[in-house]
Amino acid sequence: MSMATASRVVLIGGSAGGLQAILTLLPGLSSRMNAAVIIVLHRQSRTDSMLAELLSAKTTLPVHEAEEKEPLLPGAIYIAPGDYHLLVETDHTLSLDYSEKIHFSRPSIDVTFSSAAAVFGEDTMAVLLSGANSDGVEGLADVHEAGGITMVQDPETATVDFMPRHAIQTVPVDHVLAADVMASFINNFAGVLAG
Amino acid sequence: MHRNHISEQEVSMLLNDVLERYGYDFTEYAHASINRRVNHLFQADRFPSFAEFRYRIISDAGYALRFVEEITVNVTEMFRDPQFYYALRQQVLPVLATYPLIRIWHAGCSTGEEVYSFAILLKEAGLLHKSVIYATDINTSVLEKGRTGIFPLSQMQQYSRNYMEAGGLEDFSSYYTANYEYAKFRQDLGGKIIFSPHNLVTDGSFNEFQLIICRNVLIYFNKTLQDKVLRLFCDSLEPLGFLALGSKESLNFTSVSAQFRQLDGREKIWRKHHL
Numbered sequence: 295m296s297m298a299t300a301s302r303v304v305l306i307g308g309s310a311g312g313l314q315a316i317l318t319l320l321p322g323l324s325s326r327m328n329a330a331v332i333i334v335l336h337r338q339s340r341t342d343s344m345l346a347e348l349l350s351a352k353t354t355l356p357v358h359e360a361e362e363k364e365p366l367l368p369g370a371i372y373i374a375p376g377d378y379h380l381l382v383e384t385d386h387t388l389s390l391d392y393s394e395k396i397h398f399s400r401p402s403i404d405v406t407f408s409s410a411a412a413v414f415g416e417d418t419m420a421v422l423l424s425g426a427n428s429d430g431v432e433g434l435a436d437v438h439e440a441g442g443i444t445m446v447q448d449p450e451t452a453t454v455d456f457m458p459r460h461a462i463q464t465v466p467v468d469h470v471l472a473a474d475v476m477a478s479f480i481n482n483f484a485g486v487l488a489g
Numbered sequence: 490m491h492r493n494h495i496s497e498q499e500v501s502m503l504l505n506d507v508l509e510r511y512g513y514d515f516t517e518y519a520h521a522s523i524n525r526r527v528n529h530l531f532q533a534d535r536f537p538s539f540a541e542f543r544y545r546i547i548s549d550a551g552y553a554l555r556f557v558e559e560i561t562v563n564v565t566e567m568f569r570d571p572q573f574y575y576a577l578r579q580q581v582l583p584v585l586a587t588y589p590l591i592r593i594w595h596a597g598c599s600t601g602e603e604v605y606s607f608a609i610l611l612k613e614a615g616l617l618h619k620s621v622i623y624a625t626d627i628n629t630s631v632l633e634k635g636r637t638g639i640f641p642l643s644q645m646q647q648y649s650r651n652y653m654e655a656g657g658l659e660d661f662s663s664y665y666t667a668n669y670e671y672a673k674f675r676q677d678l679g680g681k682i683i684f685s686p687h688n689l690v691t692d693g694s695f696n697e698f699q700l701i702i703c704r705n706v707l708i709y710f711n712k713t714l715q716d717k718v719l720r721l722f723c724d725s726l727e728p729l730g731f732l733a734l735g736s737k738e739s740l741n742f743t744s745v746s747a748q749f750r751q752l753d754g755r756e757k758i759w760r761k762h763h764l
Binding site for chain 2: 361362363375378379381382383384389390391392393394405408409412413
């Protein structure tokens with residue numbers, strides 16, 4: 295049994311206020327999108343089982359917490375588990391990592407963004423949402439350097455504007471958008487599943 | 490934000506060097522994580538080029554040891570995932586209690602915080618006096634830390650909370666003496682722990698155990714290596730022995746899964762079949 299893994303990836307990272315933005319953009323994602331979606335959200339690790347459920351209610355795409363060594367499939371949404379870093383491997387599978395926190399965070403947005411950029415290159419789109427710390431900015435820089443597309447939540451619309459503002463000041467950002475208009479850009483990048 | 494990177498190909502050259510020169514085999518580790526750690530070390534030690542980094546590793550055995558120590562992950566805590574320890578207390582210790590001598594292997598123990606945690610469980614169940622815990626790791630300097638039983642005092646508040654959530658009933662601070670910035674754990678806990686180097690990739694079995702604990706080590710290996718190490722664990726367990734892994738690790742879809750049955754509940758604890 296072998297299924298073709300995703301050839302494009304959409305990365306979504308958020309911290310304080312990020313969940314709200316994700317809940318806003320998810321319903322707009324096409325049910326036939328042809329990219330894997332990875333969500334890295336800072337949170338208390340205890341709320342894990344509820345998070346997948348909460349996000350599932352907002353989209354028809356399948357959502358689940360990422361598992362060790364599972365392949366990235368097109369049209370599926372993966373959530374980085376609480377208290378683990380999530381990395382993308384060359385063969386388009388996922389691996390977990392329990393190393394030091396980055397910017398006081400595990401999962402770290404930087405870790406996932408950077409490792410995905412190294413594998414997917416220009417087929418990467420990275421979206422950075424509301425938050426109060428600096429995680430994700432270096433990851434966005436790596437996505438940009440690899441030729442991928444960078445998108446940041448419009449600070450004016452973010453619950454906590456520090457993270458998006460810091461990103462815009464530091465990294466070349468392709469799109470600055472409110473969460474409710476992000477989905478069409480993501481759908482456009484992700485393409486449509488055949489059949 | 491231009492940073493000096495070394496490529497995945499260069500990383501694999503280094504791993505081959507380390508294997509050929511020093512016998513440490515990282516070639517079957519999951520790439521993304523090891524790639525990140527090698528790059529981190531490359532930047533932290535400020536090498537101007539890959540060639541100089543490589544030359545240093547090949548020519549300086551002391552530095553090569555630092556390389557090995559830095560690219561292995563050594564993040565741990567006491568009573569990590571308290572529910573896991575609660576399950577050990579409830580479901581595993583009563584079975585271990587029936588043995589005259591309890592042999593436990595904690596593989597990949599890092600600096601030993603989880604080993605001391607389990608020693609506390611054994612102590613409270615009245616089993617520590619008839620137990621031996623072999624705590625092993627590839628990294629000899631973390632073992633040295635474990636042997637001292639001295640951990641930062643700043644962590645004790647968190648550890649005490651974990652201990653309570655794991656079903657602990659005592660005053661956690663009764664297990665250590667605080668001295669300046671450090672907490673030194675009681676001699677009777679450490680006295681039953683044998684810290685010793687062991688490389689899961691290259692070394693074989695060294696005893697038969699009733700319980701093997703190996704948490705958040707397999708996530709760093711590729712599938713092939715995971716299978717190999719799980720077979721080593723399987724061969725090192727007595728019939729009806731227990732295997733305990735990290736909270737995101739599993740025996741599903743591995744070559745040993747048919748020989749184990751997972752205990753009831755959410756925890757990653759399996760019991761080996763009879764025969």
